[in-house]
Amino acid sequence: MTSSIKPIESRSVTEQVTNELRRSIVAGDLAPGSTFSLRSIADQLHVSFIPVREALRNLEGEGLVITRPGRSAQVTPLDLEDLRAIYRLRGNLEPALARESCLVITDAELDRLHEQAVEYGKTHHSIHTVFEAHHAFHAEILAPAATSWDLRVLNSVWRAAERYIRIGFGKQNPGENTRIKGEHERLIEVFRGRDPDAVAAAVLSHLKENEQSARLALVDEPRAVALEF
Structure with missing residues (x-):
C-alpha cells in the first residue's frame, strides 16, 4: 500500500475522500491493477469506513476502481x-x-x-x-x-x-x-x-x-x- 496518499486531518465528507482517491489513482500513486482494503484506505485518510465505501462507489462509476466481494477494491488496470x-x-x-x-x-x-x-x-x-x-x-x-x-x-x-x-x-x-x-x-x-x-x-x-x-x-x-x- 502506498504511503503517498495525503491524510485528511478531520473526519471527511465523501466528496473529499473521493477527490483524494481520484487524485492518487490518476497520478499513479495507487498503481493500475493494485488491490487494497477499504479499512487500510480509511486508516490512511483518518476517516471512517463509510465515506470510503461511498467514495469507491463514485469512482467505480467513473471506471477508476473495481469493487470486489468483501471489503476490498482494485484500481482498474490500464487497457x-x-x-x-x-x-x-x-x-x-x-x-x-x-x-x-x-x-x-x-x-x-x-x-x-x-x-x-x-x-x-x-x-x-x-x-x-x-x-x-x-x-x-x-x-x-x-x-x-x-x-x-x-x-x-x-x-x-x-x-x-x-x-x-x-x-x-x-x-x-x-x-x-x-x-x-x-x-x-x-x-x-x-x-x-x-x-x-x-x-x-x-x-x-x-x-x-x-x-x-x-x-x-x-x-x-x-x-x-x-x-x-
Whole structure:
C-alpha cells in the first residue's frame, strides 16, 4: 500500500475522500491493477469506513476502481481497448463543441487562455502541476458551446485519459513544459481564426496525437515521451 496518499486531518465528507482517491489513482500513486482494503484506505485518510465505501462507489462509476466481494477494491488496470474507447468519445464530442465554441468565445477569454498556456512553459512548474491546470483549459475553451451534460461526460473521460497519460509519462521530460505550451498556443491561434472546420480539424489532430502517445506508453515503447492529457 502506498504511503503517498495525503491524510485528511478531520473526519471527511465523501466528496473529499473521493477527490483524494481520484487524485492518487490518476497520478499513479495507487498503481493500475493494485488491490487494497477499504479499512487500510480509511486508516490512511483518518476517516471512517463509510465515506470510503461511498467514495469507491463514485469512482467505480467513473471506471477508476473495481469493487470486489468483501471489503476490498482494485484500481482498474490500464487497457488498450479502454484507451481507444476514451478517445473515440473525445473525438466525437470535443471537435463538435469546438466548432460551435470558436464562433462565440470572446477575444478576452482567448487572451486569458493564452496567458494560461504561456504559464505551462515555465520550468518551475512540475508536469503534474501543469496537468492539473490544463484540465481547466480544455473545459474553458469548450464551455461557451457546452451544456452541463457535455461537461459531465467530458470531465469523466478527461480523468480517464489523464490517468493513462500521467502514468505513461512517469517522470518529467525537461522539454515537456515548452511542448505543452506550444501546443496550446497553437490551439488558441486556430480558435482566433473563427473557422469551424479548421478548429475541429486542429482539435481532432491534437486528440489523435495524444492517443498515439498514450498507446506507445502503454505498450512500453521508448519513443513514448511526449505525452499530454
